[in-house]
Amino acid sequence: MELANNTAEGIGQELDWQVPFYEQLHRNPELGLAEHQTSAAVAEKLAAWGFDVRHFGGTGVVGVLANGTGPGVLARADMDALPVTEATGASYASANAGVMHACGHDMHVVALLGAAKYLADHRDAWRGTYTALFQPAEETAAGSQAMLDDGLAAGIPRPDVALAQHVMPTEAGTIGTTPGPILSAGDSVRITVHGRGAHGSMPHKAVDPVVLAASIVLRLQTVVSRETMPGKFAVLTVGSLRAGATANIIPDRAELLLNLRTYDVDLRAAIMAAIERIVRGECAAAGSPQEPEFEYYDQYPLTSNDPEANARVAAAFTQAFGADAVYQTAPQTASEDFSRIPDAFGIPYVYWVVGSVPPETYRRAVANGTVDADIPANHSPSFLPAVDPTLAVATRAQAAAALAYLAVPPG
């Protein structure tokens, strides 16, 4: 595994083209499923480096580099930006009004390209098939599914493991990973319950959907308080409740928006069943004249690292960056749609997080207890990864993780 060590120097050489390319992407952010320029630039580079380039799901791009007999590694980056107006003041700030790379996907793209070029440049050091996948529309949970719906699983060589990473507002130079759940499953539900409208002075002619919705909100609290094993992670939030418009009219319906986050697929299924059971039961109690409606949206799968794969990748990180730089992260309550891709192949995967805040800044905020106040988080108009050393670390991490599988054993 000597090579992994050496990636440090190799990657350093990539920065010459990476930094300007990163600034170019940052300056030209594109929303999900509209990453046309980004996609074209990525495809052009991959092709130039000898990758077999394929397109899936509109703007999705995959480059396959077959390099002898060996394992298959798929590494993924997401490409889409957000509808946010940038306020970083960076020289390379968004030139696309109202759109911003506020979640660091531009960094993911350039780092993965850097690893891809490194592997293309050092084919003698590894054996197998390296697949670099650039996904659209992660922010809307639509991109990985769009690529799969467009034939991804049958359209590329089946890999043995999948890799992905995300920049986070933690100390730059550090990498966090964990066996098991690292990002939660996320599900949103729009529930419409039906009453019978009437003038506010004639409740006996109505079925009051305001009271019905209120009962549902209170009853849903028991999903976590009583139906979830104590200490097991689950969050069920009713983020919105809307019914009626005036004081003296009983409306005929109420709408609730729910968000669920879990780290366990069985618990997720049990809670979704409980939500429907509770809503239907409350509608029956109310004498609701019409069945409630459930519309699921913004559904993100669980991201749960394979323990064995995670151990292998974490060991490679430790070798590459030193033990002090690598830590076991607690699961995050954020969500991702990356895992749909390895799940479609039935293969293990590892997802890790890369710090992006200058170390002295981060440590000062920790010491002052002002991390939340001082460090702009993802999706903030002020979110801006420190290019040095974040880009080099992220690039090297992708290379080291891939080489943990692909590297030719020394000797």
Add this chain to the structure above:
Amino acid sequence: MELANNTAEGIGQELDWQVPFYEQLHRNPELGLAEHQTSAAVAEKLAAWGFDVRHFGGTGVVGVLANGTGPGVLARADMDALPVTEATGASYASANAGVMHACGHDMHVVALLGAAKYLADHRDAWRGTYTALFQPAEETAAGSQAMLDDGLAAGIPRPDVALAQHVMPTEAGTIGTTPGPILSAGDSVRITVHGRGAHGSMPHKAVDPVVLAASIVLRLQTVVSRETMPGKFAVLTVGSLRAGATANIIPDRAELLLNLRTYDVDLRAAIMAAIERIVRGECAAAGSPQEPEFEYYDQYPLTSNDPEANARVAAAFTQAFGADAVYQTAPQTASEDFSRIPDAFGIPYVYWVVGSVPPETYRRAVANGTVDADIPANHSPSFLPAVDPTLAVATRAQAAAALAYLAVPPG
């Protein structure tokens, strides 16, 4: 209708035997369905006066006096006492420890007997059939049904109207009546809801019946607040809720005791359906493993005076006692089982209330705003009607009401 006026004098003559007989009954109270001595004494008197005496429902007694062609009038008194320890200090206080005529049924019995004797003594003044009915067990809502179950409806001549009265802690000498509802329907329900028990630290293995019962209690509030027409009388009380015994065990069931009072049979039916709907809906929402159980008990029918019959009887009262003595009473939230008898025959009925508090006492309490504090109400250990004038008024009222139907027109 001259005769009705004359009842005043006639009734006065009855008091010679009525007062000692009332004191005898008061001294020897008997609980519901055990009114053996009372029943025997009543039957003996009726037979002596020429009534055709029949027995229904154990201790129930009916005396029928056929007196030519004319309407049939059924007048009813209840006979049972209460499990109360008398604290009146009366010379004729209960000699039966723990049992007391605390609701004035002894007065009802003697007044009805007085009217019966008056009618038996004045057969030339009326035509028709007079039926004096003495019912057991009013306090447990069981007596009138027991007589009906024992063949009452087929066992006596069908009357055209039914009459009943009750002494109340209002001014003696006054009589209150009203068209329509005068006493509420009353229904009690024992509801058992089922959960699944578990140790208090393992709610995810349980279905928590405490939370279920709490949800039911809150939801039941909407029966009156939302499902009942504003301004329409309905009371639904959860008088008891019991679940579990220790802090750290989730029990497997909860028991609720509900009481419902209404003045409208349709509303009563709608509310009883709503209760079952709400409880079943909440059990479904909770994932209850077993259907809830509903046990109805202490069910009293609505007492609602026929407007035409009420007008006729009220007019007779006005003639007999003067307009100042007769008032239109508001409906009471108390309940009675009398109406089952006329309902079984499908005939109209009139129920009225007779004051029993010495006028000066009552008026002073009203003036002081201390009625609740100073005047012992029915079921109190201190409840004791003023024999004079209550007994004479109640007797004369029964006679006057009957004669409103039976009297031979003057001239």
Add this chain to the structure above:
Amino acid sequence: MELANNTAEGIGQELDWQVPFYEQLHRNPELGLAEHQTSAAVAEKLAAWGFDVRHFGGTGVVGVLANGTGPGVLARADMDALPVTEATGASYASANAGVMHACGHDMHVVALLGAAKYLADHRDAWRGTYTALFQPAEETAAGSQAMLDDGLAAGIPRPDVALAQHVMPTEAGTIGTTPGPILSAGDSVRITVHGRGAHGSMPHKAVDPVVLAASIVLRLQTVVSRETMPGKFAVLTVGSLRAGATANIIPDRAELLLNLRTYDVDLRAAIMAAIERIVRGECAAAGSPQEPEFEYYDQYPLTSNDPEANARVAAAFTQAFGADAVYQTAPQTASEDFSRIPDAFGIPYVYWVVGSVPPETYRRAVANGTVDADIPANHSPSFLPAVDPTLAVATRAQAAAALAYLAVPPG
């Protein structure tokens, strides 16, 4: 009181100018506080008939006719139209797009003018002071207050009784009145409760206003179910509940719109105190970081007829229209701002309702059980009183009611 009878004929003669004037008003409806043309036309007529004309509250007009020593009678009509697009198809339909006399105030104006002219023309038949008051903006509950705020109480002779009427979608030719409450008090409240917002996955950093608002809604049900005397009219409706906009963000506030209707000023005050108590208690239970806010609006006073005045006026109606035409109406759940005027003087008042549907149409709908479906109600784009006989009846009713106080006794 012979004159009251004669009003029938007298009023008939007024119709010659009343009908075209009514059609003119109906064709030119004006919204509340903007009744400029209406107000001017009314003032012109009053002045022409010898009334002393005064203006209050912008478009409000009062005509005072002093006619010797005697009682003072104030009769009131409201003048404003509604923001409704007329769909009656009448030849005199609104020429003012989007505005319509959909509540019959034009009829009230012309009827009151008719009565005023009748009295002006027959000064020998009565003694006292007759005040005809034309009020703006009843629909927004602002008009009577605007006149009072502008000095009405000190600006006209103090009357002894006040009169007002309203056309209703019941049988034309009939008049309903009642002692005591005839229209409910109405109050709307906008309640804002404060939580602490957070991402939906971090409820422990939030105070969830959705749960808080739901608890408030359920708890408010007890205001009617537990705190209001059974059978006493009160309606408390939460017509609108709005909190949050997306599933995965816990919002920082919730807004509830409540409407309360009552027939009793003490109960109204008790319920308003209960609402505030419940909301504050629930906010305390939730750990709400900020006091809730209560904004009262659309507040209508109780309209409760003085029993003695009502008896006098109802007797006059019976004399004028016959016993069959006059009935005791049940209280309506609608609300009015008329009573603020007599309340400002501390005088009794009578408010009555006048039918406006052709008798054969109304009776057919009653027989078919299709009143709600077939008869357009007030505020409907199809609401249109039958001019004959409604206008004559309403005019005569205003005259007869005034003469019940003012008429010179016969002989």
Add this chain to the structure above:
Amino acid sequence: MELANNTAEGIGQELDWQVPFYEQLHRNPELGLAEHQTSAAVAEKLAAWGFDVRHFGGTGVVGVLANGTGPGVLARADMDALPVTEATGASYASANAGVMHACGHDMHVVALLGAAKYLADHRDAWRGTYTALFQPAEETAAGSQAMLDDGLAAGIPRPDVALAQHVMPTEAGTIGTTPGPILSAGDSVRITVHGRGAHGSMPHKAVDPVVLAASIVLRLQTVVSRETMPGKFAVLTVGSLRAGATANIIPDRAELLLNLRTYDVDLRAAIMAAIERIVRGECAAAGSPQEPEFEYYDQYPLTSNDPEANARVAAAFTQAFGADAVYQTAPQTASEDFSRIPDAFGIPYVYWVVGSVPPETYRRAVANGTVDADIPANHSPSFLPAVDPTLAVATRAQAAAALAYLAVPPG
């Protein structure tokens, strides 16, 4: 650390007296604070072995063995039995009707005595002060506090670390431990909320405590669902709710019994504050006429192993029993009062669990998925540790853990 290895053989020799003494204790169980015979037998043995014996808290016994300069180790066993009727059928089953060692405290006593004798017999192998503490009344959470209240902290040499163990229905021969929380804090609360009683038909004269209690139950669900960080362990159960006795009387109070379990002292404090805040807020919302009452009982402290001490003891276990026998246990939801003793000294402690089911029996049940059904748990009338090898393992564990601190380094 060679000696720790040798404890295996040494302990084997203790079994000759341990087994009959264990059977004697098991046959003569004594309830908490009444462990008179047990206490006397323990004290006699300790004195015979050269321990300085002291008594605290009635039946509590402490033996101190000073053996040169070195650390102080306090090892604790609990002595009390339970009010359970034994159903094991063992030859040495309880001879004390209705009382049973159903939680294995007899095993704890004999194992600790065995370790104490071993140390007394091998004073050349260690240096320091060994304190064997035998506590009454663990089952009622009263015993450790009783000893502290009686001067324990000032009455014995201050130790540097404390040790305790418990037999569990897992595979005999195994030992489980963990850094951090191993047993939950447990708190029970009796809450009395006050209403105002009234007849069931007069809710407006009452403050209904049934509705109040129901609101509290639902609101308390938010303590876990909204106020506790997702994934953090906390259980709040309302195990009992009792109010009223009959359907038609609104009672004047309700009583709730709550049980709380947590693994974090800050969260415990926050939840206890939240409970009081919610109850007081709901009482305010209800207009409760009297402050609620909170009575805390059955309060168990958190048992949370010091990570460093745990690592040291676990290493000793691994050396003594092999890596396969030692596992990291998940925190248990059971509670203990042991930690009050080290907390009184402000010293670290380690608590571990010892399996007690014959391995073949346990493994079969696991394979069949019938552990809950087949293996009697603590407090069951059928709970009976397998003496072989449980007693030897538990004895050796106490010795090995003590020697991890006390042993003279080899060489």
